[in-house]
Amino acid sequence: MSKGEIVLGALAPHPPHVVYAENPDQNEPVSEGGWETLRWGYHRLARKLETIDYDVMVVFTPHWQTYVGTHFLGVPRFSSKSVDPVFPNIFRYNYDLEVDVDLSEAMCKAASDAGLITRMMRNPDFRVDYGTITSCHMMNPRWDKPIITISSNRNTHYYSPEVMIEQALALGRACRTAIEESGKRVVLVSSHSLSHRHFVTESPLPEDMSKEHIYNHSQYVWDMALIDLFRQGKMREAIDIMPEFTEQTIAETEGGGLVWMMGAMGMPEYPAEIYGYQSVIGTGNCIAAWVPQPDKREIVL
Template structure:
């Protein structure tokens, strides 16, 4: 069923077709330093984290909670602002679901209210942000050129999903960096013969587009890890007495994956991510983590685990990868 979102391959191209004959986006060298993908983050999006932050854009008010993960995001924010200084944030999140192909948000200025459908009492967020339209168009061009069915979302009234908004807020609550958001093709949730292979192709397309447009980009793969969760919450959602892993099996598999991340290199994760999905119903099935690592060329360096914690029983980790040339010794 993967042909649902792959274009027919002309003879001799091994599943790929030549890039479309369009005028490429002009390369705009960054004034902030070397262009390219300067960092990638596993950046989970549970709405509880935004709720606990009490930002002015979110209507519900909280008493805090989930500090371990929120402090990890604090470290991430400092690194982005002080070290990486990107021109653009590119986010792939599981809850902009598209059944056919991969969609790229090309609307210049999405604005509206994003509501989490299961936790509307926690997440009703007023968003207003800028899209890096030339980069978004370039990613769509490159994805099409590599044989992926790709669509451009240009509707100015597009309703942006809570996972995309949640990840972007936690990474950059100032909202002063342009964004490109990518959809999650939902094919893997319905067809057992679908794989993460297309996410590797989308990662390659993303890298090519970043380099072609001369951007400094930070990638955000917004998956939780183990994803079994409670079906009832306490009267006070931020009651940390009730917060712990869903069970020991889920927790141990999260630790197995994170230990491999901390050791590096990332190539063995190709197989381990699939094993982790089977063992834990991991949200990485949506492909965000695979897309991120593929775009970075499956780095041979360890990931820096900034923090791990559970939210309604699900496992969540904030992890940073930087390009291999940034590691010395």
């Protein structure tokens, strides 16, 4: 068996608005569009993924929040409806997805061997979170690859951003070990926004783009500072400023997704591909990808 590898890692924000704007058959509400900068960026990333050979998508989501360790999906198939508890008016999505339980168990064991608290989620009634569904739908709308979801352990709140970073890096390294031993080709997905301050009101028409903008200029400046590091391939520095970034922008990076992915990918020193940046209900959302194989990298934006 050949050595498994990570073929791409993506920062893939999951505001349900982008699925709502796409009007897929699976989602009940109907829109007139909106958030095209993000959606078109996702379309381009999805097209790139169609040219890459991979076996499974592994998603780290902040919307499966666990306090007792890190949990991994452990049921082969989930078929249900996901209703966003915050935006139920725009996201009621019927999903039917497969899970690579073998790799999920291997990652769970590797993380446990590394000293982390872990648990497999075996309850077939469990509803897969809308963060996973949104990111996966936008990256692979055909849903023709199995996925794995990893929960977000709430270290930032319970301890500190520094503790979260140490544990997320360890989790990433463990996942990489399991992937390499599996022989599989894997796409990693860090499913979250950057700055994460929301507006607390909503337009009568949620997709009214004349009302959409970043919550405040500070959030924008911080988002741009981080994206600039992405572009320069300075991910060590990006992780180093993560506690400050997270605190200043109440960023969704607090869940550990990007740090986990960087830990798994060995802290890339090459430029990320930037596919788009746009605000959604005030939050800052960047689609970016890190591609380990040099001849597969491109300058997108």
